[in-house]
């Protein structure tokens with residue numbers, strides 16, 4: 140039996156519950172209706188030739204750079220944002236370096252940081268999940284080499300003010316600062332071009348959420364051209380597959396589809412937040428396509444998720460995340476999906492009240 144590296148043996152394993160996801164999938168923050176029809180049309184046009192050749196990333200990177208208003212040298216297309224995080228860790232972290240995250244947050248930051256041999260320092264958000272700017276600031280040391288911040292954050296949906304993020308980047312000039320904008324389309328706030336003032340700043344975007352292409356695995360890492368040269372050295376030249384590259388221009392060309400989807404999701408989010416408020420269920424106002432709500436104890440969250448599942452709605456139990464005991468995360472989709480969600484929510488709340496009443500002495 141081979142012996143994995145020491146850090147690998149201590150890595151937490153992240154097993155997202157992907158099996159048997161039958162029903163309305165409001166558990167992974169995906170687009171609940173799928174990608175633009177133009178992407179499907181492009182897929183149908185692909186032939187054996189397209190799959191036989193190694194994928195060529197650069198022409199599509201030029202299209203994406205145009206779309207984002209930056210130079211091709213300032214971005215790298217990646218196999219989802221996950222790969223971008225991995226590449227940043229591989230590029231900037233030596234064993235024993237410090238890497239900072241805020242908890243709760245997206246699980247993969249910790250895993251890739253640890254895998255690179257870094258010491259991960261977790262800074263806890265306050266109970267209202269506000270961005271812990273001062274605490275983060277105080278934890279920056281000479282050894283800090285990477286700081287990863289999801290903005291809006293997952294699973295809380297909360298967002299940090301741009302000035303505070305820039306202040307962190309300024310106070311850690313020898314650390315790579317990643318602002319992960321996976322949910323950018325749902326809030327519109329971005330630091331995309333701020334790397335021009337702060338060359339240690341990186342921004343990521345994904346096509347897994349608003350664009351409905353999580354299965355194709357497409358992300359973008361944006362940063363200073365000099366830094367990006369270093370990151371590109373670590374990356375495989377074929378990291379993004381030919382099918383994904385062929386589809387990406389079609390996805391970008393259909394901005395009408397994205398804008399409509401975002402409008403629908405924001406309406407649904409307001410409806411859900413109102414329903415939670417009316418039912419007395421605490422939640423955190425969200426800037427993303429999901430809402431985190433506290434339905435009770437850790438056990439109550441598990442029961443809630445199960446009751447929703449029986450009604451055909453999948454939502455995610457986040458109880459094991461730092462500070463999220465008894466919390467569930469609910470992804471929003473357009474009106475008809477919101478109708479199903481809200482109907483199931485009302486019934487489930489009714490059930491759980493009955494169940495609580497029944498268990499009283």
Ligand SMILES: Cc1ncc(COP(=O)(O)O)c(C=O)c1O
Pocket residue numbers: 167168218219220221222245289290292293319321344345346347353357358
């Ligand atoms: C904050 C954040 N970053 C990155 C990802 C992963 O994105 P991708 O599918 O592009 O790897 C997620 C997925 O949930 C996320 O919430």
